[in-house]
Amino acid sequence: MTEAHVAGFLADLLLILLSAKIFGEVAERLDQPAVLGELLGGVLLGFGLFSFFRPDDPALALMAQFGVVLLLFETGIHSDLSELVRVGPQSLAVAIVGVTLPFVLGWALMAALGHGGMQAVLVGSALTATSVGITARVLGDLGKLDLPEARIVLGAAVIDDILGIILLSTVEGASAAGVFSWLVVLRATALAVLFVAVALSLGPALSRGLVRQIPKLKVRGVLITAAVSFAFALALLAHAMGSALIVGAFTAGALLSQTDKKADIAGALKPLADVFVPVFFVMVGARVRLSAYNPLVPGNYPMLGLAAGLIVIAIAGKLASGLAVWRKGVNRLGIGVGMVPRGEVGLIFAQIGLAAGVLNDPLYAAVVAMVVATTFVAPPLLRRSFN
Numbered sequence: 480m481t482e483a484h485v486a487g488f489l490a491d492l493l494l495i496l497l498s499a500k501i502f503g504e505v506a507e508r509l510d511q512p513a514v515l516g517e518l519l520g521g522v523l524l525g526f527g528l529f530s531f532f533r534p535d536d537p538a539l540a541l542m543a544q545f546g547v548v549l550l551l552f553e554t555g556i557h558s559d560l561s562e563l564v565r566v567g568p569q570s571l572a573v574a575i576v577g578v579t580l581p582f583v584l585g586w587a588l589m590a591a592l593g594h595g596g597m598q599a600v601l602v603g604s605a606l607t608a609t610s611v612g613i614t615a616r617v618l619g620d621l622g623k624l625d626l627p628e629a630r631i632v633l634g635a636a637v638i639d640d641i642l643g644i645i646l647l648s649t650v651e652g653a654s655a656a657g658v659f660s661w662l663v664v665l666r667a668t669a670l671a672v673l674f675v676a677v678a679l680s681l682g683p684a685l686s687r688g689l690v691r692q693i694p695k696l697k698v699r700g701v702l703i704t705a706a707v708s709f710a711f712a713l714a715l716l717a718h719a720m721g722s723a724l725i726v727g728a729f730t731a732g733a734l735l736s737q738t739d740k741k742a743d744i745a746g747a748l749k750p751l752a753d754v755f756v757p758v759f760f761v762m763v764g765a766r767v768r769l770s771a772y773n774p775l776v777p778g779n780y781p782m783l784g785l786a787a788g789l790i791v792i793a794i795a796g797k798l799a800s801g802l803a804v805w806r807k808g809v810n811r812l813g814i815g816v817g818m819v820p821r822g823e824v825g826l827i828f829a830q831i832g833l834a835a836g837v838l839n840d841p842l843y844a845a846v847v848a849m850v851v852a853t854t855f856v857a858p859p860l861l862r863r864s865f866n
Contacts, residue, residue, distance in 0.1 A: 499757035521764020534765040546759035555732020570634030572803040581606035581796030609639040610822025632817035645671040648723035686734040703747035771844040782841040786848040813864040820857035825850040
């Protein structure tokens with residue numbers, strides 16, 4: 480690689496980081512998640528705002544995938560598995576309905592429109608995601624995190640994360656096979672479930688042993704290096720077992736979250752994630768063709784109609800999950816609304832589908848529109864339902 484290639488890569492990376500932080504700041508000031516700003520920054524870059532920007536650069540794609548691994552590792556660290564013990568049954572019921580109903584409705588809509596097979600499975604899977612970070616932040620701002628509804632929602636979101644990672648692994652494995660087969664889907668699902676089950680049962684002793692050795696070492700940065708190395712090791716192990724890298728990364732985070740170094744690891748990981756994770760979201764936005772959303776172009780009507788249908792299903796399917804709570808006197812509407820935002824995981828589904836060639840540009844644009852819409856409407860709906 481010549482110095483000119485390195486200079487071009489650095490110029491692209493500079494644009495990505497600046498757009499992520501500038502538009503992320505704008506989104507935060509508008510009381511919206513920073514991820515929406517990062518997406519918008521990517522859309523503008525992909526629109527051709529800078530002629531030298533190369534969204535198809537393999538080096539940028541590699542950095543984006545590294546960002547996904549860090550994102551799922553960080554998600555695992557913030558997953559409080561002990562919370563599931565306290566509100567387990569009701570959270571499990573909410574999560575199962577919140578995953579199953581949107582998937583079935585999304586799959587049925589895609590099949591009815593003539594998009595069967597892997598396309599229907601992938602779009603249906605993208606509808607199952609829930610962004611626990613967005614819901615937790617809004618409830619925290621409202622001072623409602625101690626309510627039973629908040630505990631049920633956050634517990635369900637943790638279960639949703641686990642089910643979502645398994646679905647991601649399944650979709651990624653089936654997409655890599657090139658053809659749709661229920662046998663491939665079942666095999667990928669079984670491998671992901673087996674890996675998570677074995678890791679969560681045998682891994683705690685390993686993660687606690689690793690944490691106990693860290694204070695004995697004096698080299699700088701040993702905590703974050705050991706934690707990230709642990710994530711890489713489990714990601715590679717998951718890949719070797721036929722599952723996805725992200726399954727191993729999430730599981731590593733979930734295991735380390737049960738140690739007494741959870742807060743230290745999360746704090747040390749944050750600067751690293753703040754650099755690499757936004758690269759993924761900007762690259763997702765850069766692949767969106769803004770012209771696809773122009774309502775004045777008749778050729779866009781099918782995509783816009785599909786996007787509207789997916790948004791309705793995405794909201795209605797999660798609202799219905801609140802009805803699964805049998806405890807009396809709880810705010811079922813608030814619980815359902817808390818499950819609405821799709822956020823990061825929904826975008827990962829879209830990116831996997833586009834990279835594997837399962838989703839074309841219009842389908843990709845429809846899924847991204849669904850993710851953005853649900854993430855945008857969730858905070859104000861949460862405030863209204865809990866106030």
